Amino acid sequence: DTGVSQDPRHKITKRGQNVTFRCDPISEHNRLYWYRQTLGQGPEFLTYFQNEAQLEKSRLLSDRFSAERPKGSFSTLEIQRTEQGDSAMYLCASSPSIGEQYFGPGTRLTVT
Amino acid sequence: TQLLEQSPQFLSIQEGENLTVYCNSSSVFSSLQWYRQEPGEGPVLLVTVVTGGEVKKLKRLTFQFGDARKDSSLHITAAQPGDTGLYLCAGEEDSSYKLIFGSGTRLLVRP
Numbered sequence: 001d002t003g004v005s006q007d008p009r010h011k012i013t014k015r016g017q018n019v020t021f022r023c024d025p026i027s028e029h030n031r032l033y034w035y036r037q038t039l040g041q042g043p044e045f046l047t048y049f050q051n052e053a054q055l056e057k058s059r060l061l062s063d064r065f066s067a068e069r070p071k072g073s074f075s076t077l078e079i080q081r082t083e084q085g086d087s088a089m090y091l092c093a094s095s096p097s098i099g100e101q102y103f104g105p106g107t108r109l110t111v112t
Numbered sequence: 113t114q115l116l117e118q119s120p121q122f123l124s125i126q127e128g129e130n131l132t133v134y135c136n137s138s139s140v141f142s143s144l145q146w147y148r149q150e151p152g153e154g155p156v157l158l159v160t161v162v163t164g165g166e167v168k169k170l171k172r173l174t175f176q177f178g179d180a181r182k183d184s185s186l187h188i189t190a191a192q193p194g195d196t197g198l199y200l201c202a203g204e205e206d207s208s209y210k211l212i213f214g215s216g217t218r219l220l221v222r223p
Contacts, residue, residue: 103155
């Protein structure tokens, strides 16, 4: 399968713990995006990378959130000191330089 | 801030019926994409429309982009239970290519 993959698919953590998610984009896709989706809503943009450079961050991305794409391939999204409001589906998407975005299956985070 | 409003939010219809989902904005988008999402999964791309007035067909699904590139519609003919799911429209911003999503239309097609 050559689509976008995300790991883990599900994560349950206690409030205050740190979590890290991984996204592997489609090979040769330059752009990588992170979105967050809460129940009953459409996805909301968090941040995106052009190769290894992080070019835009949403105001939704507080100081507790950090994303990296060190070699321009896979990306990680870390949430520090998780809060119950962080519970959501975290989606990763990739696209060629100009083109449609293809989404991964998402990571469902539950903060208890 | 660009916003996309989708309507209706929920739709429950009988198999064989037709339906239309609307996606409206006061802003212009460079393109508009339609996705379908199953519970617990990521959105799956159905189609991208780019040109004002463009119409694209995908089997029983017809997608239209408004002339001013501010609105779009999805029409399904003779809906089937397999069409059940969450339909999302997403507009692409010129500056960063990030997507602005509508809140979705949840469709249930009853056998």
